[in-house]
Amino acid sequence: MMEIKDYQQAVDEWIKTIGVRYFNELTNTAILMEEVGEVARIMARRYGEQSEKPSDTSKDLADEIADVLFVLTCIANQTGVDLEKAIAKNFEKKTNRDITRHKENEKLNRP
Secondary structure, X not given: OOOHHXXXXXXXXXXXXXXXXXXXXXXXXXXXXXXXXXXXXXXXXXXXXXXXXXXXXXXXXXXXXXXXXXXXXXXXXXXXXXXXXXXXXXXXXHHHHHOOOOOOOOOOOOO
């Protein structure tokens, strides 16, 4: 099992040895949107109401999600974001904000 900080370091090492260098931040943002679109396509066709085309059935959702994580990690690395710290801070924010919100939401508590 790889920790998030180790994954960030592994992505950085891969970029510097295999990928040569990071794409600029705007290019990586565009690539991220493309990768998220691929996840969305699978979700809409496999789990949503759209029908899957024969060319869609070989798509691997786990691989596409991993592509999103890879590009997101590239953006974090090149902008100096420590993902472990950011995730911990985000969980704290969500917990403080939503401590009772979801439990009190009638829409979520319907049978």
